[in-house]
Amino acid sequence: MQIRPVRPEDLGGLVEIDGTIESSEYLHVERGGEGIALQWRLEERPLRQKRIDRNRPTDELEFVLKQIATGADEGIALLAEHEGAMVALCVAQPTPEFGTMKLIDLRVDFDHRREGLATAMLYQVIAESRERELRAVTAESRTDNLPAARMLAKLAFDLAGLDTQRHSNHDLVKESATLLWYAALD
Numbered sequence: 282m283q284i285r286p287v288r289p290e291d292l293g294g295l296v297e298i299d300g301t302i303e304s305s306e307y308l309h310v311e312r313g314g315e316g317i318a319l320q321w322r323l324e325e326r327p328l329r330q331k332r333i334d335r336n337r338p339t340d341e342l343e344f345v346l347k348q349i350a351t352g353a354d355e356g357i358a359l360l361a362e363h364e365g366a367m368v369a370l371c372v373a374q375p376t377p378e379f380g381t382m383k384l385i386d387l388r389v390d391f392d393h394r395r396e397g398l399a400t401a402m403l404y405q406v407i408a409e410s411r412e413r414e415l416r417a418v419t420a421e422s423r424t425d426n427l428p429a430a431r432m433l434a435k436l437a438f439d440l441a442g443l444d445t446q447r448h449s450n451h452d453l454v455k456e457s458a459t460l461l462w463y464a465a466l467d
Contacts, residue, residue: 284401287350287358287370294367295346295360300336300388304328308424310443310458321443325427332425342386346372357382357409361389361398368393371402375415382410384420403436411466420462430460438462 287295309326312319338346348354349372361369368390373382384406389398403418410418420438422429434440441463 282361282363282368282396282398284359284361284369284398284405287346287360289347289350291360291367292343292347292350295370296338296343298367298370298388299391300338300370301391302332302334302336302426302428303391304425304427305331306427307332308427308430308460310424310445312445323424323440323443328425336388338386338388342372345374345385346370349374356385357406359402359405361393361402363393366390369398369402371399371406373406373410373418375410375413376419379419380416382406382413382415382418384418387420399432400436407464407466415466417466418464420464422460422462423457424460425457433462436464438464 305328306325307328308323311322311324313322314320345354345356346358349356349358354374356372356374359371360367369388371387372385374385375381376383384403387399387402407418420433422433424430439462440460442461444459444461447459
């Protein structure tokens with residue numbers, strides 16, 4: 282297994298990494314209170330039906346990845362290879378105005394999960410962020426992607442907030458609100 286920076290010639294094959302999200306549980310968001318006395322509570326619950334999402338890379342991700350790999354933009358793009366096959370990808374980009382590094386995507390091929398690849402790649406992002414003297418690494422996950430939330434929590438990310446309307450005005454009803462994560466580096 283080798284983790285290395287993404288090169289421009291890798292770009293075509295990266296979309297083939299099977300980043301399928303599979304989960305039978307989610308984080309239920311319960312809202313209480315009114316106005317500025319609003320409270321949120323998260324609780325693990327079973328999904329009505331098991332979530333299996335192919336999680337194909339978005340056009341935006343492919344664009345950012347190309348910009349970083351070709352040196353046109355700042356950021357970190359890491360690729361893990363095993364026996365010549367691309368098995369994991371990690372993309373992060375600095376947000377200088379906040380002094381943070383934003384984790385844009387972290388995907389591990391379905392057949393290579395639970396081998397420590399995501400942890401190793403995220404530690405490299407954290408190390409690079411420290412080297413750049415940034416104050417934190419940020420990430421986002423969805424409440425219906427409990428494996429991502431568990432991994433971020435395991436790696437000392439703190440749940441810093443949630444957005445119940447990032448993707449639509451009905452995210453809570455769809456059980457897919459956005460969780461905002463923060464790993465302080467000081």
